[in-house]
Amino acid sequence: MSPTASSPAAPTAPRRKRSVVRALLRLWPYVYPARVRVFSAAAIAVVAASMGLAMPLVLKWMVDGPVADGDTGGVWLGGLVLLFVGLAEALLFGLRRWLTARPLARVEANMRDSLYRHLQRLPVTFHDRWPTGQLLSRATGDLQLLRMFLAFGLTFLIVNSATILIGFGVLLAQDWTLGLVLVLPVVPLIVLCALFEQRFSAVARRAQDQMGDLTTVVEESILGIRVIKGFGRHRSQARAFRLLSGELRDTEMHKARLLAGIWLVILALPELFLGAALVLGVSQVADGQLTAGTLVAFMATAMVLRWPVESMGFLLALCNEAATATDRYFEVLDTDIPDEPSGSAAEASRAAPEDPPGDGLRLTDVVFRYPDAPPDTPPVLDGITLHVRPGETMALVGATGSGKTTLLALLPRLHEATSGRITLDGVDTATLSRAEVRERIAMAFEEPTLFSASVGENVLMGGEDADEAALARALRVSQADGFVRALPEGLETEVGEQGLSLSGGQRQRLALARAVVGRPRFLVLDDPLSALDVHTEARVEAALREVLVGTTALVVAHRPSTVQLADRVALLSEGRVAAVGTHTELLRDNAEYRRLMTGESQLSGGRGRPSPSGGPLTAPSRSA
Ligand SMILES: Nc1ncnc2c1ncn2[C@@H]1O[C@H](COP(=O)(O)OP(=O)(O)O)[C@@H](O)[C@H]1O
Ligand SMILES: [Mg+2]
Incomplete structure (x- = not known):
């Protein structure tokens, strides 16, 4: 554990001669x-x-x-x-x-x-x-x-x-x-x-x-x-x-x-x-x-x-x-916030019919490399082309470090794709403001973050105008209603930094509830059920299937049980989409997929830092 070096990479002091007066002005x-x-x-x-x-x-x-x-x-x-x-x-x-x-x-x-x-x-x-x-x-x-x-x-x-x-x-x-x-x-x-x-x-x-x-x-x-x-x-x-x-x-x-x-x-x-x-x-x-x-x-x-x-x-x-x-x-x-698309472009895209026939989520030739990556390394994502049909749930499977979390982060534009196009129902996300993109996409991250607030407030962050009924439904879908009711003050219980400590699985379920509470058109889940026991997971899945009917979803999954929730599966390998098909098809036709799902023999963990568990160590990205 090496603490931050005495001069951290980014905030280096400008060494040129500076004027005190100019600074103070x-x-x-x-x-x-x-x-x-x-x-x-x-x-x-x-x-x-x-x-x-x-x-x-x-x-x-x-x-x-x-x-x-x-x-x-x-x-x-x-x-x-x-x-x-x-x-x-x-x-x-x-x-x-x-x-x-x-x-x-x-x-x-x-x-x-x-x-x-x-x-x-x-x-x-x-x-x-x-x-x-x-x-x-x-x-x-x-x-x-x-x-x-x-x-x-x-x-x-x-x-x-x-x-x-x-x-x-x-x-x-x-x-x-x-x-x-x-x-x-x-x-x-x-x-x-x-x-x-x-x-x-x-x-x-x-x-x-x-x-x-x-x-x-x-x-x-x-x-x-x-x-x-x-x-x-x-x-x-x-x-x-x-x-x-x-x-x-x-x-x-x-x-x-x-x-x-x-x-x-x-x-x-x-x-x-x-x-x-x-x-x-x-x-x-x-x-x-x-x-x-x-x-x-x-x-x-x-x-x-x-x-x-x-x-x-x-x-x-x-x-x-x-x-x-x-x-x-x-x-x-002085660190710039990247430009938003100009008003007219955003206007034009908004002028598109409010409820278009729907094209689902489409990635075309998306390339991404982290801005601070050394220039000679291959990009983390290298020419991703993927189509999730409207209303479809697609599972994203891949070895640790294959770029799943990175791919998901591009969708709500937490990171900007280096090149390529991402469209939501035919609208290029680059022409929308970040706020508009994030209005359409809801997300649950690998590491569920709860804020110092009540359980209810934490969940309602996912949908500003969600009502009591929506809240109750979201908690039911994520199988959180049971344990929330058992908390000392139910929905009003304070959690997070100052409040009650919840278990990893409980926090994951609240994060999932937060993602679904606003009935988003697009749902992006990064291994949302990893900390749940098999029985709870099965119940969450059954409930999720209900919600996911009208929602276009991309879900990172590791366990066969989670994958079975999906209509189709995309296999991500070394930053590329190696195969797309149903779980059964891939099991039959793809050796790498078979290895990942059945654990036949350990695959050398992609290009990421080797991590036995695929747990938080492989997710350096922070939640927004
Ligand atoms: N913020 C970051 N800066 C630089 N590299 C990163 C960052 N986050 C992840 N990576 C690298 O990108 C690759 C893919 O990581 P990630 O998308 O988290 O994989 P996965 O979710 O499939 O396990 C890994 O090699 C990882 O080290
Ligand atoms: Mg990940």
Whole structure:
């Protein structure tokens, strides 16, 4: 069990030099609705910061005026003014927070919403390629970081830059020689910060990607907890986790070291120059060139400026991480959703008579290779031509890895055929929108997936406007009505992640009920009865035969008993249709079919990974 490599195949970081500003500007459409509040908040913060800068001037007036003259009333007045200014500053900062908190939470929610909607629409091939943890970490950690940046980082970047500019203006205006002493270290600071930015951004990106990999391992460990326990793999899984988390820790330590370095410089440099300015100032006061009040005001202003200057390193780091988070966010959002047929083509196909004479399901010369397959491998499906007549049930039989699941996935366009035509009642599925195709075809997968919802809701996902009667019928067909009635709350029982655990056969029967509940024109079943015992299977088959009367169906089957449900059987071998005929015909005429059905001698399992059971291991495709 090798955990996701530290740099997963798909989400590689763009290594070209990227601009932090350009990355962050992409957030604008999301921030746009909150722009008024965000900029008012920044303006308010600038005013608040200016109040902080006004305090030293009040001090100067107090020292040179009332204090020098021994005027107690004046000192009280000055104190009151200081108190008032301080209160106003605090109030304004509070107002800023109040203004931005809600709209920025909405920005975060909207971005998360876009990401989620996009993830739902992205093709199955995308999800085959991207580790889940990478997507999870982008939807949570990265977006949180962005909100923090917008709420805090961006405002203070503006405010502190403004404060620094105004503050140094005040310093220079009071005494330009002293001011110059404090301005001097700013130049090397800016150079150092720029250097720091470059190095930090690479490390920040690495940390965020590693976080994604770590999330993947955690997610897989939790989903696969039974396998891990069953095989006693918790140690090796813990090792894999420790390895990745160790890597992440090293990267975070690297980040911390870089940060510590820049902090040291940012803290120490101004301190040195502040000391120098103090010595110079005191000697000027002694010489009578400078009033004591001016020196006090000067030093107080310098103190006010300390936090804005010091915070710059941190804010730059935050900017950087936010830019990386933006990149990571848009890497997912920029992945194109394949085009739908243009409106007119879809319109034309819809214009066809609503209930055409019916041509059933027809595949013509369909070739398919997985997009990420190495170019020299033969296609998984190589020139499939098959006709399932209207109302007919055809069984699809083939060795493990022969491409049965892949073939079924092409019908509702979970994957797009590389070439060839697939028609439903004569309408080319490529001219229909995916939604229209999926409206006509219902599907049950090898691995029945139930969602965290009630039994009834899980089944009704298969047909939005199915009523109580349809639900009851579907449960009867799949022989699920018995066990559903015995559940603690019947149809209302919660199943899935948080709910009750059902057996594999029970889940399969619910998935089957979901497939038939909407009375689909076309039904596609991937070995839907594999987990059932022979008796239950026989009962499901008898009931299915009833439903399948008006439905055109393609059913993957392994057992002779399931195959007998079908009118005809197609044998898939190495990505081609090797034979079509009735079960009896094929048994008589086809040696490979005979071997598969009677288990005479083991066939070397196609081109797939050898898997003794043909179970979930051979079905890497996920349900949509
Ligand atoms: N998502 C995928 N990406 C690349 N190859 C795949 C993917 N899914 C299946 N395959 C490969 O395609 C072949 C056919 O698989 P599949 O259709 O699942 O076979 P079957 O359902 O007949 O057992 C196998 O060799 C399998 O390894
Ligand atoms: Mg399969």
